[in-house]
Each structure stands twice: as structure tokens, then as C-alpha cells.
Amino acid sequence: MELEQLRQLVEIDRLGTISAAAEELHITQPALSRSVRRLETDLGQSLFDRGHNSVALNEAGKLAVHHAKRILADVRLMRDDFDALSQRERTIKIASVGPAPTWCLTERVVEEFPRIIITPQLMDEVQAENALINRDVDFAILDREPALPTFQSIPLMGENLFALIPQENPLSKRSSVSFAELDEQPFLLFKGIGGWMNVVRTHLPHSQFIVQEDREVFLGLLEKSDLLAFSSDAPRNEVEVKGRVRIPITDSSARVVYFLVASKDIQGSASDVFQLMAAQEPTNLS
Amino acid sequence: MELEQLRQLVEIDRLGTISAAAEELHITQPALSRSVRRLETDLGQSLFDRGHNSVALNEAGKLAVHHAKRILADVRLMRDDFDALSQRERTIKIASVGPAPTWCLTERVVEEFPRIIITPQLMDEVQAENALINRDVDFAILDREPALPTFQSIPLMGENLFALIPQENPLSKRSSVSFAELDEQPFLLFKGIGGWMNVVRTHLPHSQFIVQEDREVFLGLLEKSDLLAFSSDAPRNEVEVKGRVRIPITDSSARVVYFLVASKDIQGSASDVFQLMAAQEPTNLS
DNA sequence: AGTAATTACGAGGTACGTAACAATC
DNA sequence: GATTGTTACGTACCTCGTAATTACT
Numbered sequence: 243m244e245l246e247q248l249r250q251l252v253e254i255d256r257l258g259t260i261s262a263a264a265e266e267l268h269i270t271q272p273a274l275s276r277s278v279r280r281l282e283t284d285l286g287q288s289l290f291d292r293g294h295n296s297v298a299l300n301e302a303g304k305l306a307v308h309h310a311k312r313i314l315a316d317v318r319l320m321r322d323d324f325d326a327l328s329q330r331e332r333t334i335k336i337a338s339v340g341p342a343p344t345w346c347l348t349e350r351v352v353e354e355f356p357r358i359i360i361t362p363q364l365m366d367e368v369q370a371e372n373a374l375i376n377r378d379v380d381f382a383i384l385d386r387e388p389a390l391p392t393f394q395s396i397p398l399m400g401e402n403l404f405a406l407i408p409q410e411n412p413l414s415k416r417s418s419v420s421f422a423e424l425d426e427q428p429f430l431l432f433k434g435i436g437g438w439m440n441v442v443r444t445h446l447p448h449s450q451f452i453v454q455e456d457r458e459v460f461l462g463l464l465e466k467s468d469l470l471a472f473s474s475d476a477p478r479n480e481v482e483v484k485g486r487v488r489i490p491i492t493d494s495s496a497r498v499v500y501f502l503v504a505s506k507d508i509q510g511s512a513s514d515v516f517q518l519m520a521a522q523e524p525t526n527l528s
Numbered sequence: 529m530e531l532e533q534l535r536q537l538v539e540i541d542r543l544g545t546i547s548a549a550a551e552e553l554h555i556t557q558p559a560l561s562r563s564v565r566r567l568e569t570d571l572g573q574s575l576f577d578r579g580h581n582s583v584a585l586n587e588a589g590k591l592a593v594h595h596a597k598r599i600l601a602d603v604r605l606m607r608d609d610f611d612a613l614s615q616r617e618r619t620i621k622i623a624s625v626g627p628a629p630t631w632c633l634t635e636r637v638v639e640e641f642p643r644i645i646i647t648p649q650l651m652d653e654v655q656a657e658n659a660l661i662n663r664d665v666d667f668a669i670l671d672r673e674p675a676l677p678t679f680q681s682i683p684l685m686g687e688n689l690f691a692l693i694p695q696e697n698p699l700s701k702r703s704s705v706s707f708a709e710l711d712e713q714p715f716l717l718f719k720g721i722g723g724w725m726n727v728v729r730t731h732l733p734h735s736q737f738i739v740q741e742d743r744e745v746f747l748g749l750l751e752k753s754d755l756l757a758f759s760s761d762a763p764r765n766e767v768e769v770k771g772r773v774r775i776p777i778t779d780s781s782a783r784v785v786y787f788l789v790a791s792k793d794i795q796g797s798a799s800d801v802f803q804l805m806a807a808q809e810p811t812n813l814s
Numbered sequence: 815a816g817t818a819a820t821t822a823c824g825a826g827g828t829a830c831g832t833a834a835c836a837a838t839c
Numbered sequence: 840g841a842t843t844g845t846t847a848c849g850t851a852c853c854t855c856g857t858a859a860t861t862a863c864t
Contacts, residue, residue, distance in 0.1 A: 320595035
């Protein structure tokens with residue numbers, strides 16, 4: 243007895259004729275007819291009342307269909323479990339302190355391993371490190387190299403913070419500014435800037451921050467208000483806003499280097515990705 | 529994915545090596561090795577951690593074994609149901625008013641259809657008829673032809689009742705006796721004589737009956753006591769007891785003809801048996 | 815050495831499709 | 840006459856067994 247025969251049986255039950263079922267199953271009528279007879283021989287029982295021009299399930303046939311459905315349902319459960327397993331196998335979870343390095347990494351992976359799916363989650367440094375240690379994620383992207391012996395890390399990309407200053411503001415004429423010079427000014431902040439949030443709050447203790455969640459709204463407000471704002475040189479963060487100039491910030495904390503951190507015993511697709519990123523030059527690393 | 533592969537998987541799990549499982553399954557090592565690899569390819573997941581000289585289930589493998597066991601258990605349920613069904617198919621239940629005709633029928637069927645199993649049950653005429661009508665049994669053996677239109681019947685055998693009379697008894701010199709002449713005498717009765725029990729109780733209202741269940745004990749008592757007894761000319765009922773003579777009983781009710789009765793719509797093995805018995809001459813039908 | 819697994823290769827069997835046929839609606 | 844099911848026949852594929860290879864205990 244084979245699973246295929248059980249599938250055929252329930253199809254015949256569903257569609258009523260061998261012809262229709264054969265078409266549905268992409269085999270010929272005679273093939274299906276023979277296959278059913280084999281099943282009957284195997285079970286030692288005829289399953290159909292046969293007319294010359296029609297078939298109908300008899301009692302034994304109905305019993306067989308009942309069992310077949312149960313067996314096939316179990317097979318389907320097995321398949322589903324394995325499909326989920328191989329999906330999980332292909333999915334890499336990343337805890338990152340910033341959005342920019344996840345874009346960088348995703349871009350490379352999509353290009354090289356189109357089947358692999360990257361699912362980044364933004365969180366602070368402590369959470370990211372814990373997620374990695376607890377194996378909740380395959381990778382962490384941190385702004386420093388952790389000193390844990392069972393983990394390996396490689397530099398992924400650098401990112402520099404800039405001030406977006408309206409032309410009317412005197413600071414806009416400068417070639418660079420320091421956090422100290424920006425302190426006490428009110429700022430408009432885009433929420434999705436990751437670790438920069440803590441940096442600016444720490445170094446601009448006297449400034450007020452208006453936080454905007456939506457990037458489009460944030461960009462719109464930039465054009466209409468004269469609040470100061472920040473931008474970085476990460477690819478997707480580089481924005482051109484008319485009436486504003488982008489001034490580098492001199493403080494060392496206005497520059498970060500992101501590291502891709504992983505357990506030393508990673509395997510499978512995570513290992514492939516780690517090797518891929520290790521093999522290439524870090525982005526924007528002056 | 530095939531059921532055979534699942535069986536192979538659980539065997540490998542049970543025995544620990546591919547070699548041992550292959551031997552158990554009566555195939556060669558390479559065949560089993562390839563079959564397992566096909567399963568792995570099919571599931572898109574390797575199921576074993578492979579050494580050059582050993583295999584061990586990995587997580588996916590354990591999951592697969594779990595599912596496989598469930599599926600195979602369901603398959604076994606299906607097989608069991610069908611085995612029971614074909615056993616039922618081969619088993620013919622008979623309600624009979626006497627033991628002799630069931631022996632006659634069983635003997636013929638065993639000879640012709642060795643696979644068919646006959647299960648006779650002794651009961652009185654009314655019960656037997658009801659059992660047949662309710663389809664609790666496939667056949668009834670009655671001592672008359674029922675007048676039911678949806679049933680068919682054929683004569684099966686005749687049976688004549690004899691008196692077993694000790695030589696000391698004057699009746700033993702007679703060439704025949706009547707019930708009237710036997711009345712008021714005490715009798716030893718064997719319980720397994722079916723419908724004869726009612727016959728003699730009816731026609732010998734003044735006799736006392738000592739009923740014995742065990743045939744061997746009954747025969748033993750016949751030699752030691754001078755009680756009268758009965759015997760019939762049915763093959764297995766013909767007994768020779770020393771010191772006794774077998775005298776025919778003249779009454780018409782001392783003779784019965786058994787009829788095999790069945791529904792007109794019987795099919796399968798019951799139909800085969802009915803036709804077999806219809807084809808041959810009834811036994812002992814003077 | 816001995817055991818266990820994998821790879822290579824040839825052979826056999828099994829089930830498929832095509833074609834012809836039978837019998838209903 | 841169209842649809843549905845079964846039988847006949849040739850073929851292609853697939854899996855098996857044998858034999859050779861590798862590697863571990």
C-alpha cells in the first residue's frame with residue numbers, strides 16, 4: 243500500500259469518477275484504474291461497486307477513505323513541520339543597535355543568497371547582547387567588539403553623525419560643529435535611528451527633543467520648521483533637505499563602527515552569511 | 529515520501545545502525561542507505577548526523593521518527609480493520625435447530641472451501657428464524673421450509689429418531705415402537721440433541737427425563753443403567769452400546785428433514801456455500 | 815582486521831502512457 | 840455518439856543487488 247494510492251482513493255471519492263480524478267492527479271485513466279485495483283488486491287477487498295461505466299464506493303471503500311484521510315492528514319502534519327523547519331533554517335534573526343547596518347547586511351545577503359530571509363530587530367546594546375547569548379537571535383550587531391570568548395565578531399560598517407542645520411542658522415556656515423556647540427538647541431528626532439538616540443540625549447543634556455515616528459512626516463517637518471535635526475552618512479539615511487546644510491560633528495562619539503557578532507559554533511545558513519560578510523570590505527570604514 | 533521509507537526510518541532508530549536495519553528489512557545496506565537519502569532529499573532536511581562509520585538521528589530525524597510512528601500506527605489500524613473485514617467475509621454464521629445438519633454442512637464446506645469458517649449456534653426454531661431475519665446469521669437450519677417470500681431454502685438432510693433399549697427390556701425384541709408405547713418409561717437424554725428435546729417431551733408426556741450434558745458421561749451411563757435413551761441415524765449420532773438394541777420409532781414426528789434457509793440476496797462466500805449445498809444430494813433423505 | 819557507510823554500475827521489475835475495446839447514458 | 844472503465848502491449852524509469860572504496864574502532 244502506498245500513500246499515493248490513498249491520495250488517489252480520496253480524489254476518486256471527492257470527484258466521483260476515475261476519469262476526473264485521473265485528470266486532477268495528472269495521470270491517465272488506465273493508470274489510475276490499475277492503481278486502484280492494486281490497492282484493492284493489497285487490502286484483500288474490493289472497494290468499489292463497479293458498473294461498466296461507473297464506480298461507487300462500497301462499505302469497505304468508505305472505510306478505506308476514512309482511514310486514508312486520517313493517514314494523509316498525519317502526513318500533511320509531518321510535511322508542514324518540515325516545511326516550517328526548513329523555513330526556520332533559512333531565516334536569520336538579527337538583533338541590532340542600529341538600522342543602517344542591517345540594511346547593509348540584508349542588501350549583500352539578498353544578492354548572494356536569495357533564499358535566505360533576514361529578520362532584523364532593533365534594540366539597545368544590552369538587550370541585543372542578551373538576545374545573542376540566549377540564542378534568541380543568530381547575530382547581534384553592536385557598536386563595539388564584545389569580549390566574550392565564545393563569540394566571534396567582524397567590523398561591518400562605520401557610520402558618522404551629521405547635524406542638519408537650516409541655512410538661516412549661523413551654525414550652517416561652519417565646516418563642522420561639536421555637541422557642545424549644539425547643546426540647548428531644540429531638535430527634531432526621527433525615532434528609527436537606533437543607538438544615536440542615546441548618544442544625542444547624553445551629549446546634549448540641555449536640548450529638547452521632539453521625536454517623530456514616521457519617516458515621511460519627519461522629512462516633511464524638516465522642510466517647514468527651523469528645528470535642528472540629525473542625519474548620518476549611512477546609505478539610506480543620507481537625505482537632501484532644501485534649505486538645510488549637513489555639517490559634520492567633530493566629537494568621537496559622533497562616529498560608530500558596527501560589528502557583526504555571532505557565536506563561534508554557528509552553522510548552516512548563518513555560517514554562510516557570516517563568512518560572506520567577513521570576506522568583504524566593511525562599508526564606510528575610513 | 530513512501531510508507532516503506534518511514535518503516536525503514538523507525539527500524540534504523542530502533543536498531544541504531546543502517547546495517548542492522550537493512551538485515552531486519554531484508555534489503556542490502558546500500559539500498560537502505562540510498563532510500564534514507566531519498567527521504568532526506570524529499571523532506572529537504574538531513575535526518576542523521578553522519579560519521580563515516582555511524583549514523584545518529586539529529587533533531588529533524590527525531591521529529592521525523594515521531595511523525596513516522598504515528599502514521600504507521602494509523603496504517604496498522606487500517607490494515608487491522610481490513611483484516612477483520614476479510615475474516616468476517618470468510619466466516620459464516622449459522623443458527624440451527626439441530627447439531628447433525630451443521631456437521632453435515634461443515635464437513636462439505638471444509639472439503640470444498642477450506643478458507644471458509646463455519647460458526648454454528650444451536651437454538652430453537654423461533655430464535656433461529658428471528659436470527660436469520662435480523663441478519664444476525666447468514667443461514668438458518670430449520671426442520672421445515674419457512675413461507676417467507678424473501679428467503680430461499682433447500683433440503684439438507686433427513687434424520688430419524690431411534691430408541692436405545694436394553695436387551696432385558698421386552699420392547700427390545702420389537703422391530704419398531706411408537707412414542708405411545710414408550711410413554712411413562714424413564715429416559716436418559718443427552719442435552720445436545722437439539723430439536724429432538726421438544727419432540728420427545730411433547731410425545732412422552734408421562735415419562736421422566738434425566739438430562740446429561742456431557743456426551744462421554746452420557747455414553748458411560750448408558751452401559752451401566754437400564755434407563756431407556758434415544759439415538760439418531762445422523763452420522764456422528766450413531767452409537768453402538770453393548771447390551772442395547774436400536775429400535776426405529778414409527779411416529780411421523782420421529783423423522784425430520786432439515787432445510788438450509790438463507791436470504792435471497794446473500795452474496796460472497798455465503799452464496800458459494802448455498803450453491804454448493806444446493807448442488808449435491810441431501811443426506812439420508814429416504 | 816573488522817565493521818559500517820557510501821559510490822559506481824549493471825539488471826530486473828514495475829508502473830506508466832498509448833492504443834484498442836466494451837458498455838453504458 | 841460521447842463518456843467512462845478495463846485490457847493489451849511496449850517502453851522508460853527507478854530501485855535493487857553486487858562490487859569496489861573509504862574511514863573509523
